[in-house]
Amino acid sequence: xxxxxxxxQPLNDVDVRKGEYVLYWMQQSQRSAYNHALEYAxxxxxxxxxxxxxxxxxxxxxxxxxxxxxxxxxxxLKETLATLTSRGIKMVLRLGHPPEVALKLGRRASMIxxxxxxxxxxxxxxxxxxxxxNCRVVxxxxxxxxxxxxxxxxxxxxxxxxxxKINRQLETYLVGLKQTRIKNPSLGFKIKGIxxxxxxxxxxxxxxxxxxxxxxxxFKGGTSRAGKRFExxxxxxxxxxxxxxxxxxxxxxxxxxxxxxxxQISPLYLALKICRAPDFLKAAKEAYIEELVVRxxxxxxxxxxxxxxxxxxxxxxxxxxxxxxxxxxxxxxxxNRRQLENADTHxxxxxxxxxxxxxxxxxxxxxxxxxGKKILEWSATPQKAYRTTLAINNKYFLDGRDANSYTGVAxxxxxxxxxxxxxxxxxxxxxxxASGLERKCDIAAYVKKVADLVRSAI
DNA sequence: ATCGGCTCGCGCAA
DNA sequence: TGCGCGAAGCCGAT
Numbered sequence: 467x468x469x470x471x472x473x474x475q476p477l478n479d480v481d482v483r484k485g486e487y488v489l490y491w492m493q494q495s496q497r498s499a500y501n502h503a504l505e506y507a508x509x510x511x512x513x514x515x516x517x518x519x520x521x522x523x524x525x526x527x528x529x530x531x532x533x534x535x536x537x538x539x540x541x542x543l544k545e546t547l548a549t550l551t552s553r554g555i556k557m558v559l560r561l562g563h564p565p566e567v568a569l570k571l572g573r574r575a576s577m578i579x580x581x582x583x584x585x586x587x588x589x590x591x592x593x594x595x596x597x598x599x600n601c602r603v604v605x606x607x608x609x610x611x612x613x614x615x616x617x618x619x620x621x622x623x624x625x626x627x628x629x630x631k632i633n634r635q636l637e638t639y640l641v642g643l644k645q646t647r648i649k650n651p652s653l654g655f656k657i658k659g660i661x662x663x664x665x666x667x668x669x670x671x672x673x674x675x676x677x678x679x680x681x682x683x684x685f686k687g688g689t690s691r692a693g694k695r696f697e698x699x700x701x702x703x704x705x706x707x708x709x710x711x712x713x714x715x716x717x718x719x720x721x722x723x724x725x726x727x728x729x730q731i732s733p734l735y736l737a738l739k740i741c742r743a744p745d746f747l748k749a750a751k752e753a754y755i756e757e758l759v760v761r762x763x764x765x766x767x768x769x770x771x772x773x774x775x776x777x778x779x780x781x782x783x784x785x786x787x788x789x790x791x792x793x794x795x796x797x798x799x800x801x802n803r804r805q806l807e808n809a810d811t812h813x814x815x816x817x818x819x820x821x822x823x824x825x826x827x828x829x830x831x832x833x834x835x836x837x838g839k840k841i842l843e844w845s846a847t848p849q850k851a852y853r854t855t856l857a858i859n860n861k862y863f864l865d866g867r868d869a870n871s872y873t874g875v876a877x878x879x880x881x882x883x884x885x886x887x888x889x890x891x892x893x894x895x896x897x898x899x900a901s902g903l904e905r906k907c908d909i910a911a912y913v914k915k916v917a918d919l920v921r922s923a924i
Numbered sequence: 925a926t927c928g929g930c931t932c933g934c935g936c937a938a
Numbered sequence: 939t940g941c942g943c944g945a946a947g948c949c950g951a952t
Contacts, residue, residue: 623934626944712946761945784932832946877945884944887930894931896947906946 469502470639472616473607477580477596485576485601487517487652491568492557494588495581495608496522496542497689498549500643500732503581503606508555508646514576517652520550520557521571523564524660526672529587530860530867534827536669537680538864541687542730544662549689554651558659565594571657577602581729582609584769584869586776609726611734611759612639614770621771624882628764629756636759640737678861681827683923685724685864692725696736700743708753714819714830715911720754721828724864726762733758757831762870764882769869776872778852778879785880788893789848795890799844803854806841815900815909816840818916825923827864832907838878839898843891852879 490507498504504520511518522543526536543559550557560567572578572595580592582605596603607613612635622628660668699720710718725731736758740751774780781789801811809820819833829837838855845851856875860866877883878895885894903909 624944627934756945764945782932835946882945884933885931886947887949889948896945898947899949902947 469506469606469643470613472613473502474506475605475607477592477603477605478599480600480602482514482577482602483575483600485516486574487511487519487576487655488514489568489571489575489578490518490520491564491572491578491580491595492520492522492546493564493581493591494583495729495732496539496546497730497732498546498553498555499645499689500608500735501581501729502608502643503579504608505643505646506604506606507579508648510577510579512646512649515650516576517650517655518555518648519571519575519652519655519657520555521567521659522557522559523567524559524561524672525563526561526674530857532675532678532861533669534678534680534862535864535866536672536674537665537682538685538687538724538827539728540662540665540668541682541691542689542725542728543687544665545688545690546730547662551653553645554648554653556652556655556657558657559662560659565591565598568595569598572599572601572603575601577604579603580605582607584614584766585867585872608732608734609729610763610766611737612636612763614763614766617763618767618771622764622767622882624884625760625764628767629760632760632763640734640741642738643732643734681825681864681923684826684919685721685828687725687728687730689725689730692722692731695721695725696731696739700739704740704743704750704754705747707750711753711757712832713907714833715908715915719830722758723868723870724827727865727868727870733762765869765873768873768876768881775869775876776856778849780876781879781881784885785893785895788885788888788895789879792891792893793847797844797846797891800846801844803857806844806854807858811840811844813840813900814913815903818913821920822916823858823862825920827862829863830912833912834874835878836898836903838875839892839896842878842895848879 488507488511490504495501495503507518547557578599612632616635617631703718706718710716740754743751769775772780809817811817819829819837823829841855842848842851859871880895883896886896888894889897
């Protein structure tokens with residue numbers, strides 16, 4: 467299958483030059499399988515009769531990144547480097563600010579191909595490369611099923627407004643991607659890069675916050691790990707998926723968010739796998755596609771079209787007003803960030819999900835909502851709650867600092883949601899209660915599940 | 925156990 | 939201009 471032209475965007479007007487190689491500057495789509503940017507780069511290299519060189523810029527001052535994130539990322543990159551090698555493609559990791567790494571190797575390239583990210587800094591990096599490179603820079607989208615601009619030209623109001631817009635594109639975009647064989651292998655090309663054989667040594671050398679330990683026991687990075695885990699999900703868990711979205715005591719979820727965040731697996735690949743699952747699982751398949759495509763890409767839409775997606779002021783006017791109306795309301799409990807991070811509150815359910823997050827780098831989606839709503843309830847002001855929630859989210863989750871993170875936190879404060887009965891502190895934003903957990907799921911089993919996880923992690 | 929009301933605003937029908 | 943309806947809810951009445 468060919469790559470849809472809407473995935474491909476030239477970022478500057480510079481011509482393709484004579485150069486030693488085509489450069490694929492990999493940053494978001496950290497995989498060799500189902501990567502449109504990579505396949506586009508291979509096709510360009512073949513067309514120009516050049517080699518393909520892949521470079522990844524490794525910086526150790528990535529905002530809020532810590533040992534946990536980097537361990538997972540390097541586990542994945544190690545595999546990606548190996549699979550590219552088996553395809554005859556040279557990949558190097560270079561220490562430095564990603565756009566500068568790309569620009570440096572871009573000096574000898576005929577063109578630079580890059581993948582796509584929706585966060586501010588990711589966009590700024592690509593703009594810098596596009597402006598400063600003296601060769602053509604082309605961005606290829608591979609981390610959403612339907613490119614954001616194809617879906618909509620504005621920030622969508624809610625899932626229900628984006629859903630039909632995505633659905634009518636699915637026929638066009640839910641198509642496979644074939645690997646193209648490289649004509650001129652680049653493995654012999656002499657160029658220095660970071661040695662990935664000794665990942666632990668490399669991690670020690672990098673200037674990373676060591677206070678958040680790796681979680682390889684629960685999530686080991688890499689495309690093949692993601693694929694195997696997904697196979698298991700389809701075989702054993704998918705059949706419960708539509709029934710168990712608010713059953714955190716079960717493990718009937720795919721656990722793909724860390725892999726998606728680092729681009730170690732393609733959402734298109736996952737969607738196609740789901741489509742091929744048996745027809746009698748129709749309801750479950752639709753429920754999964756809703757999460758993987760509609761809500762995931764609503765998050766991309768939010769980050770892309772909302773300039774201030776990472777601050778409190780991004781929430782809708784009605785929500786800001788109603789939360790301001792209740793800013794002075796008495797709080798029965800107020801916890802500071804340290805107490806929250808230590809899972810030291812009066813609420814055993816909340817403590818359990820905080821521990822799940824801390825020890826595994828992950829949390830069941832249903833509990834993510836409860837977790838966030840309670841921080842709003844237990845903070846002196848909604849603004850402070852928002853900052854605390856985002857900071858803890860980005861610190862512990864493997865998929866922190868994702869468009870999904872910003873959207874998920876904003877949802878707590880009314881984004882993509884609607885008004886409900888007015889009440890203390892929350893105003894008209896949606897409230898969630900411990901009694902709801904008791905009513906709707908086996909929350910005691912969830913608490914026990916987390917306790918067992920934590921015990922096994924120590 | 926189940927149901928209606930709460931409440932906002934988008935997008936479509938008219 | 940009116941109206942249906944919605945990312946995962948709560949609460950009180952029946």
